[in-house]
Amino acid sequence: MEDATKQPGANTGLWQDPPWQESWQYAMDAWQRTVLFCDVLRRRANQYAEHNLSSAPHVLRFDVELVLSGRALPRPVNYGLVRIVPPADIEVDPRKRPFVVVDPRAGHGPGIGGFKADSEIGAALQAGHPCYFIGFLPDPVPGQTIEDIMRAQAAFLERVIELHPEADSRPCVIGNCQAGWAVMMLASTRPELFGAVIVAGSPLSYWAGVKGANPMRYTGGLLGGSWLTALTGDIGGGKFDGAWLVTNFEGLNPANTLWSKQYNVWSHVDTEAARYLEFERWWGGHVNLNAEEMQFIVDELFVGNRLATAEIVTSDGVHIDMRNITSPILCFCSKGDNITPPQQALGWILDLYRSVDDIRAHGQTIIYAMHETIGHLGIFVSGKVATKEHAEFASNIDLIDTLPPGLYEAVLIPRSSETAAPDLVLGEWIARFEPRSFDDLREMGGNDPDDELRFATARRVSEINLGLYRTFAQPFIKAIASDHAASLLARLHPARLPFEMFSDSNPFMAPIAMMADQVREERQPVSPDNAFVALQDFMSKQIETTLDVWRAWRDQSEEQLFLAVYGSPLLQAAVGLRASDEPPRRHPGEQPATLAFIRARIAELRARMSEGGLREASIRALVYVGRGHGMDERQLAVLRRIRARHKDGFSLQEFKRVLREQSLMLLIDEPAALAALPSMLPEGTEERAAALAAVQEVIESTGEMNEEVQARLDRVATIFTGGTAKPAIVRGPSAQARRRTS
Template sequence: MSMDSANNAELLPRPNWADLASYWVDAWERSLLFADVLRQRGNQYHEHMAMQAPHVLSFGTELVADGRNLPRPVNYGLVRIKPPSGTEIDLKKRPFVVVDPRAGHGPGIGGFKADSEIGVALKAGHPCYFVGFLPDPMPGQTVEDVMKAEAAFVAKVIELHPEADGKPVVIGNCQAGWQIMMAAATRPELFGPIILAGSPLSYWAGVHGRNPMRYTGGILGGSWLTALTGDLGNGIFDGAWLVRNFESLNPANTYWTKQYNLYSKIDTEAPRYLGFEKWWGGHVLLNAEEMQYIVDNLFVGNKLSTGKLLTSDGDQIDLRKIRSPIIVFCSKGDDITPPQQALGWITDLYRDVDDIRAHGQTIIYAVHESIGHLGIFVSGSVAKKEHDEFASNIDFIDVLPPGLYEAVLTPHDQADGDQSGLIEGKYLLRFVARSLDDIRLIVAEDPADERRFAAVDRVSRINLDLYRTFMQPGVQSVVDESVAERMRRLHPERLKFELFSDRNPWLRPLEKAADQVRQDRHQVSPDNPFLQAERAASAQIETTLKTMGWLRDHLVELTFLNLYGSPLLQALVGLSSSDVPPRQRPAEASDHRAFVAQRLAELRGRIAEGGVVEAAVRSLIYIRLPGAVADERGFNLLRRMRAERGGDMSLTEFKTLLRDQYLMLLIEPESALATLPRLLGKASDKEAEAVIADIRRMVEATGPLEEEGQRRLMVIEQIFAKLHQPVAVQKAAAAEAHVTPLAETETTEVEVPRLRRSS
């Protein structure tokens, strides 16, 4: 016997018959209880699907608007969330609207737990609404119909909260994220801040070796299979196929880990397992036309992030038209929506941050290191802090100046500066200004991949035309509703519920036997050597399945890259070999260029207008501009200033004031500083001293200033100190700022604001 064999032999359980007997009894009992939990899962499935409006929300609801009553009926509805006992709601706070994804599963994941997105919003005192859907689509329902319905629901929420300080916050989970973005692009006046949780918007994006799901369309030859599936469903696409796709991503978890986790912890794990399976198995249906639109235009065509989608009226769906802050929450641990797909639309649409500013947009992103796709919505312990901080500081987010920011959370006890009542949660929320180069580092754009996916799009259109011409008529002639319904019932994702439920007569004795086991349970000792051997075997099986999954994904990727990277194939489908990228950034509309020119002229004409509040805000922005960081403590002090000095100024007016003062400093820094004495002209010495004291307090509360910030504070103090001296002295004080003139624009016909790092 070799030395290795001897060592391995020592690791095996010794032949102790008492240990073996104890383990055998425990294993048999666990097997019986495991089978009974599967039986309960099947019964739960049938009970759940028999409901008129099945969902997994853990909150009470009240129907507010039924999408079936709209001019273009849809199977969506708007409900008001009833706050739990003891939860106080402030009707003056802006409402939250959580929209769940319709991607094969039923609604409710956004309110699945008490600490999920809905629970966090209620905890922060906001009225909360939920947009869910029924299992069956309305006849003729389209993606555009759903988009219009969601806009109508947001309008209804606005109508119900006339006293709310701000427009509704809308949270779009996964599929619902891109749907909400489309709605906001067509009805931008309705939406407040938009939070995208794990939402894909740039479908070709990803990195080699880590995002195999994006290759699926190419490996299957495009969207013809989607059309076939819809025809086999008699015009209905079965959402169980989407669930099957998700299951295939992680074969180790699907075929072993999830089940073994239940089996090994059968005495405690059943409630959690059944709760999740209630949502995971709640399959819903889509119209075939809806699914075809999604696959052709988004998954394969990738048209949303380049402004190529049109409504039925011919209007362009351009995400640059959105005027609300957009918060993107994604994770490196998300294998369904990786950060590249969640953030790639930003580099698709914009040249640089000045381009974002010129469109008046505020984009914020946060990249989590580990949380999985579903954890983003459920808001488990690893993601709860992000949801808490976004909900608590949503007004802060809404008044941020246009630009691109990364959300950074710092534990409360590690924050610098004055913290007395200025940090609302357990973390300090800061927004750090970023450039598009920071996004490009994440997205990792690859021109060669762009050409490959463009080839997939063209191959898909060819194959779809071939299917519709030669196969579709025959398939449709033999499939009626009875055939389609029979096929849905025999789907593997449904069949497992049929086989393990009380509908199976062979399982009827199982419940009684399992109850007897629970009454007289014989659990094995944790240090039993046979139990340890079982766990070692389980780990080996899991590793093997993971390796097989990795090999499969690696083979799929190699096949995709070589097939669609072939110059011959690309030439055959009409992709030229020129340097022109296959996917162009959307052109700038002439009406937008005219709007920017008009807006800049308006801001320049109003630089000398305003009073004490405008002067204070402008001074603070000027001091803090070099740091390129926005801090919730500074906002909370600004909010106090608004309450003390702003009179009846609404949040919307306050937001406009902040943005205007910020842009004035960007486009005309010298004039913006030189006109400060005019804004303060009617203020007395006492009022001026109070304002400069407020400014110092805000600056000190948000941590130490950099050298340039300290110099700017001294300049502002000099301007305030010489306020009532002769005009010449005031101008001299303002001139001491030595502001660097802004650079001229480079490529656009209309001047847009530009900010140098040194300014």
């Protein structure tokens, strides 16, 4: 029988069913979704309580074994080193360098680096590397400082090195977000502990940014400096509540915080609940810092920006200078990151060095990888990023470790049917490292001298206000502060209160669980074609747009206020700064001590220009031919095969040392370095021919030979044959044939 509720033409146009029927279907669905959403909030709150009751709460997906507790060290800290137990289907090679992932202590608990199977830890395990994790407990040890944490992490790395005596290199250390600057500080003072450093979404140059896009950098100045940090620590009884840091992050995107995140769960509650609860387990796991730790972070980094200019000095008088890092540094950042924009992740390079040659003169290799769209958390949380960027970094860590000194960008090229030498490619992407200049960094945008003066003024104002607070207000605040009041304020914090309100401890939530069970049994989801669903989505977009407009107005107003206040000549003069003076902060690359170091290094390498034999000559020739052309993973694969064919092959560390020295010699005086090659070559033409063939095989492995590279290869061929005749260079397919038969 024909449905009497149908009307002629009801299935055309906006309405799929009669309006009254669609409205009833939507109302029933919306009510059921609301009940289920409330149950999700209840489960989230109970999960929060259970998570916080754990003795060592974390969100690692992998099983772990405790290796060393920071509480057992001479200067105890709340950090610890654990070994990641590989899943049953993954086998690690103890001869490969271990990976150590350090999680950020920025308000959240540990584990985000191993939050999913497809993660930084998962990528390292898939590549066959032993993996370790440095995490922390929710509460700091009383009196611990940032220096104590540095010493503890050094002890952790020493233990990892002890456990892997057969490893082909020192550990590769990954520092996420706020852990990035901590890792860089340690690598600056203990460079011998590191095989490579990867910092993901890590701010290192805090004043840097682009006008109209990065408002978070103005926060310290608009609050009058770090006095508020000191006040918060005093009210907290000597602890700084990490929930305040989380609140700062959430304030960057009010549309997502106040509406979109919850709306997405409510509107797709049947499918989104599990993902939401999994993420909220980490996002709501707030941790504390000692007041002294947070004060150091704000004074020296956030407001002071002293790390990027080597102005931080340890208690024993050691300058923390990132130019001391001898391992390759890979900075992974994203244009879509509003917490650590590319300028903050990479600006330290322009602060510390005068040019790429300056980087090379220090024997350093600096690489940056740029994602176009991913947000801050996605850099070390997204499974897509883990299976692409982090998987390629882990698979090609040896290539990263052997790049000649200089500045590079990591570019991932998809493998296709037209890819040359596909047998040399490990995954679905070809990792290529292309040389870059300082102009490439400057094109990203940044501060002008007036902006630098404004931030320097904000730093001076912060120091003055902090001094006033400590003199006149701090003694009174400490006298009235109590642990009970601090605990009560923490529970009432806006970032924690929703968990308390929706947990089972709230008697009004008792019926929700039963109602949710009943709804699941009688669930009647509405059709996605329902007109009211379209109206619902339309209204949601309007709310998001309104909040986005408000955010844009707020950010613009804050920026204009900061620029106007700290750009005032009167205020600048009052704090002892003038626009006509020298730059408001020092640039170590221009310091006499740095120049003296470079001159001494140049003199040493000039004196050794003719030292070495066929091995050193071959590496020098290889660097000369490939200079300015970049390297990719296929070339390293060829080098490995060549090394395997020779029983006298040397270690990766020795190869890295020779490669860097030969690169610097070519940088200092290329004509002299080439002129010295004949004296380094043996008399036998057979050995020379074999070495030349090896150089050619590496260069041609990518299938790309431009005119400059061809001319350099021809020149090397002339040198290796004694200048009597230019040999016939075998190109293209024959080079691939050699690889197939090797």
